[in-house]
Amino acid sequence: MTVSTDLELKSFVLLRLGERRFAVAADGTAELVAPSRVFRFPHKTAKIEGVILRRGRIVPVCDIAEKLIGKYITSRRFYLIALRHYGLRTEWVALPVTGECELISAELTPASASDEPHVAGWLSHGGDVIEVLNLDALTPGPNEFFPHPAGSRATAHSSAAEARL
Amino acid sequence: MPMPVPTKASPLRSEQIILFRIGEQLFALSSSSVQEVRSADSLSGGAYEISAPGIDKVRLFVRRGPNTLFLVSGATHFGLSAPDGILAFVLRNTRTALLVDSIEKMTAMTRLQALPLSFCDDERQWYRGLTALDQTVVPVVRPEGFLSDDELMLLDAALPPPELSSEETEVEEDPDFDADLN
Numbered sequence: 567m568t569v570s571t572d573l574e575l576k577s578f579v580l581l582r583l584g585e586r587r588f589a590v591a592a593d594g595t596a597e598l599v600a601p602s603r604v605f606r607f608p609h610k611t612a613k614i615e616g617v618i619l620r621r622g623r624i625v626p627v628c629d630i631a632e633k634l635i636g637k638y639i640t641s642r643r644f645y646l647i648a649l650r651h652y653g654l655r656t657e658w659v660a661l662p663v664t665g666e667c668e669l670i671s672a673e674l675t676p677a678s679a680s681d682e683p684h685v686a687g688w689l690s691h692g693g694d695v696i697e698v699l700n701l702d703a704l705t706p707g708p709n710e711f712f713p714h715p716a717g718s719r720a721t722a723h724s725s726a727a728e729a730r731l
Numbered sequence: 732m733p734m735p736v737p738t739k740a741s742p743l744r745s746e747q748i749i750l751f752r753i754g755e756q757l758f759a760l761s762s763s764s765v766q767e768v769r770s771a772d773s774l775s776g777g778a779y780e781i782s783a784p785g786i787d788k789v790r791l792f793v794r795r796g797p798n799t800l801f802l803v804s805g806a807t808h809f810g811l812s813a814p815d816g817i818l819a820f821v822l823r824n825t826r827t828a829l830l831v832d833s834i835e836k837m838t839a840m841t842r843l844q845a846l847p848l849s850f851c852d853d854e855r856q857w858y859r860g861l862t863a864l865d866q867t868v869v870p871v872v873r874p875e876g877f878l879s880d881d882e883l884m885l886l887d888a889a890l891p892p893p894e895l896s897s898e899e900t901e902v903e904e905d906p907d908f909d910a911d912l913n
Binding site: 657708 | 848851852
């Protein structure tokens with residue numbers, strides 16, 4: 567008699583921050599791009615460095631290294647463009663990473679109650695146990711969705727918050 | 732058989748904006764929201780000092796008829812390490828005269844992208860959104876975002892009685908700076 571075990575394999579993107587690797591769900595990523603000019607302007611949100619221009623869109627750059635490895639990374643090789651959910655809306659965020667990314671298939675072990683909110687689960691790959699990141703908890707955003715103030719001409723749409731005038 | 736007349740793509744609507752600097756930082760502001768551009772000296776010539784608790788960005792005000800105009804330091808408002816600007820934008824339908832350093836140019840924008848939701852602090856009140864001009868991203872400021880209702884209440888409470896601060900007196904103005912935009 568053969569016992570078959572159904573493993574639910576999912577696709578993940580492995581990213582590197584310094585010496586450590588982390589994973590994000592592949593269906594929540596868009597592309598890996600070379601570093602480009604970061605445009606900075608005054609704001610008060612921690613962990614946001616500025617924005618980059620990508621395919622005509624303005625994408626915020628979120629520093630996740632400080633939270634994950636305890637230090638800011640100065641040598642970045644790529645930006646991983648990933649989707650961040652805000653309620654029903656999604657927007658791109660650019661995550662600075664220090665090495666190339668890798669697409670893998672692995673089984674996800676769900677996070678436990680004792681894990682930090684930014685941990686969506688765990689996977690095993692190449693002898694390492696790797697944190698799968700919950701970007702919604704790791705990157706800044708409003709606690710609850712709020713409407714735009716009256717008078718604002720810009721209206722955000724799902725993943726393309728852009729207004730033609 | 733005649734060929735069908737090709738339909739023209741509708742032209743993009745655009746909005747006239749003023750690009751200006753506070754320190755090294757570039758900002759944009761809809762030109763329709765600017766009532767006057769004055770040299771700060773000409774405006775502050777008829778201004779009086781004011782000190783409201785917690786509102787360091789306003790140190791002067793002017794009375795114009797029944798209205799009071801507060802001179803807001805753009806540098807202090809945005810947390811920039813720059814001295815107070817030498818130009819004042821009197822913002823339409825507000826009680827703000829914004830002090831800025833220089834006007835870069837007037838131009839038009841055709842797209843305004845909402846501020847990404849990752850930005851979740853005071854900047855959501857400061858900016859209408861972001862626009863890309865010549866491969867540069869520029870924040871488009873919200874004229875009403877310089878003084879909140881709470882701040883206006885505190886400033887009003889700190890105003891001296893009208894008899895101690897008369898209306899703005901006209902001083903000699905620099906014609907290069909004084910321009911009614913609309």
